[in-house]
């Protein structure tokens with residue numbers, strides 16, 4: 032379908048639910064990697080299409096770097112492509128690459144966070160006290176914040192650090208496919224805050240759908256921020272497990288077994304540490320089992336873990352060699368999850384997550400994965416009060 036037809040189609044799908052904003056919302060995306068640039072494209076397309084709701088210019092904050100002797104921002108703003116992180120994809124001309132973080136956010140009503148999550152603390156510190164007090168945010172990051180105080184969602188981290196309400200976007204969304212406008216679904220989760228200013232004056236579910244929904248990118252908006260965030264973070268750890276068995280040449284059955292156990296651990300983790308998350312989110316939403324399947328089929332975490340199995344190199348080496356500056360978030364998340372589970376004495380209840388950590392950081396043998404999963408099944412059986420082998 033030509034791009035112009037697709038734009039028209041979007042407009043039809045959303046027109047009835049759309050209201051005018053009193054003042055159009057200014058949107059800034061913080062991050063310009065593989066997914067950061069893709070989501071910036073999505074948002075800028077919608078901003079151009081809906082002047083009654085959004086300021087046409089969308090800023091995309093870029094962590095500046097040189098590419099062939101030129102600033103990446105200059106290349107993006109002239110060629111309208113992010114040649115390093117999303118090559119060969121045309122970006123809308125109303126998307127402006129901005130290397131100055133504080134300038135990019137200064138007028139923003141909606142902040143879309145989209146950076147590898149290990150960089151969030153430094154960026155959030157720079158933003159403290161510098162964003163509009165009534166700005167709203169959406170986090171597209173997949174990961175957790177773990178400290179001695181506990182495990183926190185990244186949206187909660189942003190809320191507490193910046194004093195603004197933050198939701199999340201997560202789904203079965205390999206960026207290169209979304210960027211090429213192949214159809215996919217996603218889930219946006221946002222809880223309307225107590226200080227909601229009213230329709231047309233503030234961000235609500237309709238505004239978020241108008242911001243993110245495209246003919247090729249179908250959005251379901253819910254309020255279970257914890258559910259979609261837990262699923263999005265933990266499927267990256269499971270994907271590392273799938274990459275190990277793929278690299279060992281064990282085939283699809285082995286990968287399915289890892290995904291089955293992984294889904295169980297994701298739901299258990301959510302119920303144990305974020306009891307307000309809803310179990311049905313994990314299997315009904317794109318952010319749940321669908322994201323697990325797509326990531327375990329072809330994501331960067333699988334590719335890195337497969338290379339580890341084939342070459343014997345470390346996760347960091349494989350990430351560096353394969354991803355050209357992109358990040359496999361499972362490498363960080365499995366460590367964060369291990370640290371949290373160890374702190375609360377629960378590692379034995381999440382044996383797949385723990386096995387992945389041991390393989391990545393403690394040189395444990397990948398061949399031990401099946402035995403560890405057997406042990407887990409034994410624990411589950413006994414917990415259900417049934418006979419254990």
Ligand SMILES: NC(=O)c1ccc[n+]([C@@H]2O[C@H](COP(=O)([O-])OP(=O)(O)OC[C@H]3O[C@@H](n4cnc5c(N)ncnc54)[C@H](O)[C@@H]3O)[C@@H](O)[C@H]2O)c1
Nearest residue numbers: 063064065066067094145146147150172173205206357358
């Ligand atoms: N790529 C995908 O398919 C995809 C899909 C859905 C969600 N996500 C999630 O979105 C988030 C962002 O992923 P991505 O794919 O856009 O990033 P990426 O993996 O492409 O990482 C590259 C980005 O990191 C930036 N960077 C490097 N060093 C930095 C530093 N010191 N400070 C700040 N930024 C620095 C680079 O400038 C670049 O913009 C992650 O949490 C990821 O899990 C990714």
Ligand SMILES: O=P(O)(O)OC[C@H](O)CO
Nearest residue numbers: 202203204205330331332
């Ligand atoms: O390529 P990955 O493994 O980082 O996964 C990307 C996305 O999270 C898939 O939804």
